[in-house]
Amino acid sequence: MSERSAHMSVMTSSAPRVRRMTLRRRRQVAGFLFALPAIALVVGFIGVPIGQAVYYSFTQWNGLTSTWIGPSTWAQAFHNSNLWTALENNALLLLAVPFALGLPLGIAVLLHQRVAGWRIFRSIYFLPTAISWVVLGLVAERFFAYQGTLNSIIHALGFSHVNTNMLGYESTALSALGITFVFTMIGTNTMLFLTGLATLDPSLEEAARIDGAGSWRIFRSITLPHLSRFIQLAFVMTVIALFSALFSLIFVMTGGGPGYATTTMEFLIYQTGFNQGDFGTAALYGLILFVLTGIVGVVQLRLIGSNE
Amino acid sequence: MTTLMTPPKESDSSNKSTRPSRASRSKVGRWVLFFAMMVIAVVMLYPFWVMIVTSLKSEAQFLAGQGFSWLSWKNLSATIPIGQEVLSSTIVCSASILIILVVGLPAGFAFSKLRFRTSTAVFLVIVSAMMVPLQAILMPEFVNVTKLGLTGGYFGAILVYAALGTPFSVFLFTTYFRGVPDELIEAGIVDGLSYFGALWRLVVPIAIPAIATVTVLQFIQIWDDLLVGLLFIQNTSERPITVGLAVLAAGRTTSIPELMAGSIISALPAMVVYLGFQRYLVKGLTMGIDR
Numbered sequence: 001m002s003e004r005s006a007h008m009s010v011m012t013s014s015a016p017r018v019r020r021m022t023l024r025r026r027r028q029v030a031g032f033l034f035a036l037p038a039i040a041l042v043v044g045f046i047g048v049p050i051g052q053a054v055y056y057s058f059t060q061w062n063g064l065t066s067t068w069i070g071p072s073t074w075a076q077a078f079h080n081s082n083l084w085t086a087l088e089n090n091a092l093l094l095l096a097v098p099f100a101l102g103l104p105l106g107i108a109v110l111l112h113q114r115v116a117g118w119r120i121f122r123s124i125y126f127l128p129t130a131i132s133w134v135v136l137g138l139v140a141e142r143f144f145a146y147q148g149t150l151n152s153i154i155h156a157l158g159f160s161h162v163n164t165n166m167l168g169y170e171s172t173a174l175s176a177l178g179i180t181f182v183f184t185m186i187g188t189n190t191m192l193f194l195t196g197l198a199t200l201d202p203s204l205e206e207a208a209r210i211d212g213a214g215s216w217r218i219f220r221s222i223t224l225p226h227l228s229r230f231i232q233l234a235f236v237m238t239v240i241a242l243f244s245a246l247f248s249l250i251f252v253m254t255g256g257g258p259g260y261a262t263t264t265m266e267f268l269i270y271q272t273g274f275n276q277g278d279f280g281t282a283a284l285y286g287l288i289l290f291v292l293t294g295i296v297g298v299v300q301l302r303l304i305g306s307n308e
Numbered sequence: 309m310t311t312l313m314t315p316p317k318e319s320d321s322s323n324k325s326t327r328p329s330r331a332s333r334s335k336v337g338r339w340v341l342f343f344a345m346m347v348i349a350v351v352m353l354y355p356f357w358v359m360i361v362t363s364l365k366s367e368a369q370f371l372a373g374q375g376f377s378w379l380s381w382k383n384l385s386a387t388i389p390i391g392q393e394v395l396s397s398t399i400v401c402s403a404s405i406l407i408i409l410v411v412g413l414p415a416g417f418a419f420s421k422l423r424f425r426t427s428t429a430v431f432l433v434i435v436s437a438m439m440v441p442l443q444a445i446l447m448p449e450f451v452n453v454t455k456l457g458l459t460g461g462y463f464g465a466i467l468v469y470a471a472l473g474t475p476f477s478v479f480l481f482t483t484y485f486r487g488v489p490d491e492l493i494e495a496g497i498v499d500g501l502s503y504f505g506a507l508w509r510l511v512v513p514i515a516i517p518a519i520a521t522v523t524v525l526q527f528i529q530i531w532d533d534l535l536v537g538l539l540f541i542q543n544t545s546e547r548p549i550t551v552g553l554a555v556l557a558a559g560r561t562t563s564i565p566e567l568m569a570g571s572i573i574s575a576l577p578a579m580v581v582y583l584g585f586q587r588y589l590v591k592g593l594t595m596g597i598d599r
Contacts, residue, residue, distance in 0.1 A: 027422050028424040030418075031421075031422030032418070034414035034417055034418035035414070035419060035430065038414075039415075039430060041407075041411055042433075042437050045449065045452075045467065045468060045471030045472075046471055046472075046475075047433075047437070048448075049445035049449045050440070050444075052448035053444070053445055053447065056447065056448060061447075063447075063450075063454075110344060110345055113341055115341050115345065116342070118345075121345050121349055124353060125352050126582070126586065127353070127579065127583070128352055129528075129582065130532075130575070130579045130582035130583075131355065131532065131574075131575040132531070132534070132550045132553075132574060132575070133532065133534075134532070134550050134557070135359070135550075135553065135571040135574060136355060138557050138567060138568070138571055139359065141557075142362065142564070143354075143358070149358070183351075187352075191590055195590055240439070244443055244444075248532075248534040251538075252554055252558060255558060265443075269446055269447075270446070273450070274539070279447045282446070283447040283448060286443060286445060286446055287444065289444045290440065293444065297436065
């Protein structure tokens with residue numbers, strides 16, 4: 001249908017019908033050729049591997065030779081406690097999402113008040129976004145370390161006998177990872193919300209204020225509804241990052257440990273494939289991750305789609 | 309989608325005059341606000357403070373918790389092949405971004421102006437590839453690229469980065485070009501331009517802001533990435549800086565002050581790009597939602 005409308009808009013000349021057909025055909029051929037490299041790259045490096053992953057998930061595969069096993073590989077995988085640990089870790093990390101959205105929302109609202117120097121503050125708040133999560137992981141490790149900043153703060157507050165080592169214990173390592181994740185997401189999400197706030201009509205707010213509405217009421221009834229699309233987008237981006245961008249942090253901070261305490265799905269895939277050489281199971285885990293992010297992705301596509 | 313061509317809304321100064329009530333609000337409130345923003349600024353600058361202060365210590369001073377010296381900076385190149393790693397990162401980044409642009413621009417032109425049969429469906433398939441995390445297809449991808457013999461040096465990583473960045477660039481260019489009037493292209497074709505000529509002479513020049521957005525976003529993404537560089541560049545002599553740092557950090561034997569010095573060097577280029585092109589980043593992030 002879109003093809004026809006494009007055809008009508010481009011072909012307005014009164015050339016003979018035959019000539020018009022060939023022109024239209026030429027345009028379509030050119031369009032196809034122009035799109036071809038992108039199609040080839042995406043199909044070759046993303047599409048084909050998805051198909052291969054499905055096939056290899058039914059096999060025993062070490063990267064060189066594969067033997068067909070069948071659906072029992074899936075039954076076996078779900079009996080593996082490591083998979084459940086990783087899924088549980090991912091689920092627990094979802095608890096960080098409200099903070100990864102709420103804090104930036106608050107910061108964006110503060111920035112939006114535009115006190116003196118707010119532009120400088122904005123640049124400062126966004127600056128960590130530019131650095132690699134490898135580097136932020138290194139810094140976070142220093143923060144949580146036994147002789148790190150966290151313990152210094154606790155001691156400065158007067159609790160000199162309290163010593164934490166969050167990354168060292170199974171019970172606390174995941175929380176430390178979650179806190180680091182929240183920090184790494186602040187810049188991006190603040191930027192999103194601030195862009196959203198900038199599109200808010202200030203006269204609405206003024207009118208509400210004249211009508212006697214307090215700041216909190218204005219925030220709840222005007223600001224928040226206006227930001228809903230931006231909050232949805234930030235939510236989707238945050239969840240996708242949580243499922244597929246923690247690798248750098250985990251690699252640097254904990255290596256998935258202690259034990260399997262910080263092994264998420266994406267890290268389990270890496271470990272299973274590259275540390276244990278079990279490519280088949282790793283491919284299978286990849287498909288599980290694919291389905292999980294796919295669910296979030298569908299939400300995202302609907303967000304984009306509903307805007308067009 | 310035509311909003312892409314308007315200047316960024318948040319940086320305008322016109323709002324200042326329309327906020328009289330803000331100025332009249334209590335002075336105490338303003339100071340509380342300012343104080344809160346200072347506190348947040350301290351938190352956000354914390355990583356930089358840690359990197360700088362720690363790098364200015366020797367290993368012994370770091371362990372002792374006092375004293376400063378340039379020793380870690382002097383020893384840096386002996387521990388981390390920093391020059392070569394920065395060069396590797398630069399090569400991988402530039403080549404990947406070049407492919408992403410060369411492939412994405414004509415595709416965006418095609419999907420917006422030169423629609424062919426099934427082009428809408430193809431476009432949707434490419435855009436949904438944005439949602440596929442590399443980890444999901446990591447094993448087949450790694451084996452494929454290895455079989456092609458490309459996991460030694462830069463080429464495998466460049467192709468993988470290019471493939472991962474292409475869906476976003478196609479999406480961004482397509483939506484951007486939808487804002488270009490059809491008449492402009494028509495006129496060019498009537499004047500005897502080929503479709504390639506129309507793309508090169510008419511479309512690319514007005515696409516500079518979109519090209520900047522793709523370039524900046526992809527630069528930061530690729531420069532900061534670990535997974536692809538770690539697995540698809542097997543030669544340690546061609547390692548990008550992020551991979552070099554991560555491998556040393558995970559090894560737990562390298563002096564932490566030196567790692568921090570290396571971190572500063574790895575962070576600098578991305579920060580410069582970031583501060584210089586902030587507004588293009590914002591545009592890229594809010595693509596498809598900004599009204």
